[in-house]
Amino acid sequence: MKYMGSKRRIVGDILPIMLDKEHSTFVDAFCGGCNVITHVPTNYRRIANDKNKYLIAMWKMLQLGAEFPHKIDRDLYNLARDCYHGKITSIPDADVGWIGFMASFNGRFFDGGYSGHNILEKDGRTRDYISRTIENIERDVPLCGGVEFHAGSYDELEIPDNSIVYCDIPYKDTKQYGDCRHFDYDKFYAWCIEMASKGHKVYVSEYQMPSEFRCVWEKEITNSMHQTITKKATEKLFTIS
Numbered sequence: 678m679k680y681m682g683s684k685r686r687i688v689g690d691i692l693p694i695m696l697d698k699e700h701s702t703f704v705d706a707f708c709g710g711c712n713v714i715t716h717v718p719t720n721y722r723r724i725a726n727d728k729n730k731y732l733i734a735m736w737k738m739l740q741l742g743a744e745f746p747h748k749i750d751r752d753l754y755n756l757a758r759d760c761y762h763g764k765i766t767s768i769p770d771a772d773v774g775w776i777g778f779m780a781s782f783n784g785r786f787f788d789g790g791y792s793g794h795n796i797l798e799k800d801g802r803t804r805d806y807i808s809r810t811i812e813n814i815e816r817d818v819p820l821c822g823g824v825e826f827h828a829g830s831y832d833e834l835e836i837p838d839n840s841i842v843y844c845d846i847p848y849k850d851t852k853q854y855g856d857c858r859h860f861d862y863d864k865f866y867a868w869c870i871e872m873a874s875k876g877h878k879v880y881v882s883e884y885q886m887p888s889e890f891r892c893v894w895e896k897e898i899t900n901s902m903h904q905t906i907t908k909k910a911t912e913k914l915f916t917i918s
Contacts, residue, residue, distance in 0.1 A: 678778070680712065691880075706831040707844055707845045707846055715817050731773045735778065749779060753776060758787045780792055831868070844882070847860045881916075884911065893914055896911065
């Protein structure tokens with residue numbers, strides 16, 4: 678699924694580092710587009726959590742076989758956005774999630790602008806951003822079978838004993854969107870250390886982390902910031918030393 682900060686391109690690199698035979702539960706505490714949890718083998722108990730209630734409502738309904746609109750015009754997008762901002766209450770949470778993530782550019786939930794169908798680009802080609810995003814998520818839905826979805830803050834999640842805990846947090850000192858603007862990094866670092874002290878294996882995707890964390894993998898990738906703007910960055914995976 679197209680999602681801001683998606684790990685689709687690197688999941689094949691980082692997942693083998695995290696998985697082991699000593700743990701039977703994998704917890705994705707910031708699951709987002711589920712590009713990591715859907716690649717975790719089904720012999721693990723798989724738990725996916727995210728603070729965005731619209732996102733989790735969407736995933737739960739997709740698990741149940743729900744069908745959502747494939748054509749999302751700007752009027753429908755604006756209506757769902759108004760619902761997200763509390764101006765109206767006529768659209769179910771799952772539908773708001775679907776419209777917001779399928780039709781916002783670069784997966785930035787009602788923060789990246791309407792992506793659109795049949796958009797004429799500067800090179801003369803026409804692109805259907807929404808249909809392409811829908812095709813991607815529909816390929817992922819069958820992989821969500823058995824995943825336990827939860828909506829809430831990472832620190833309120835009940836984590837089973839001896840779990841692998843993966844955290845794809847909002848990256849510090851980068852442009853933030855929505856609720857991510859208020860992320861408490863010091864609180865998160867302390868929580869990670871507490872989880873590790875309880876016997877969990879904790880991994881974090883970030884660019885930089887405090888000295889208590891050790892980098893176990895890194896790779897330079899190119900990120901799309903806008904239709905015509907890209908930026909190179911070095912993705913890293915950290916664990917508790």
